[in-house]
Amino acid sequence: MANFLTVITFCPRCGISNTLPVSTFLPGCGPALCRRCAVSLPIQAPESIRASRMVTVCGICGDDKLYTQKDFSQKVGCLVLAVGAALVPWTWGLSLGVCALADLLLYRVLPTITVCYVCASRYRGLPINPDHLPFELVTAQMWEARSLNWKRSHDTPSG
Secondary structure, three states: OHHHOEEEEEOOOOOOEEEEEHHHHOOOOOOOEOOOOOOEOOOOOHHHOOOOOOOOOOOOOOOOOEEEEEOOOHHHHHHHHHHHHHOHHHHOOHHHHHHHHHHHHHHHHOOEEEEEOOOOOEEEOOOOOOOOOEOOHHHHHHOHHHHHHHHHHOOOOOO
16 A cells, blocks of 8 residues: 555656655655656655645645645546537437546546645545645635745756
8 A cells, every 4th residue: 555655746847747655755765856857856844744644734845725636637537528528419418428427437436635736746545634625716826826936936947
């Protein structure tokens, strides 16, 4: 089970996603490096990430603005819906019903993850904090300026 406890964060320099095992946040571990540009990834609150503890503060940016969502790619979900909608003329609308059933099944089966509003880090396999609500657009817009400031402050100049 320990292999599934991961934090996915984005490099502020090149933007690529980096998957870090929870063991990266243990005391004595060296700095986490980006897999593309090898810059040190910012870890502001390493003590907040432990395998048996709920996430209350983002270990990457140190902010407490977190939400929950199902662990599923939104792009794949939109693609499935688009294919279902494109097939409507030939399936007399049944393809949309199949898409809705598939969506319901995935919603029930897929695990819930925690995501940071500020740095977009994703916490997989860690216990879900009941204080964290699902994504809210108003909250995301409210913290958008903080997110941009965090990205700017951790952007390291190239070369």
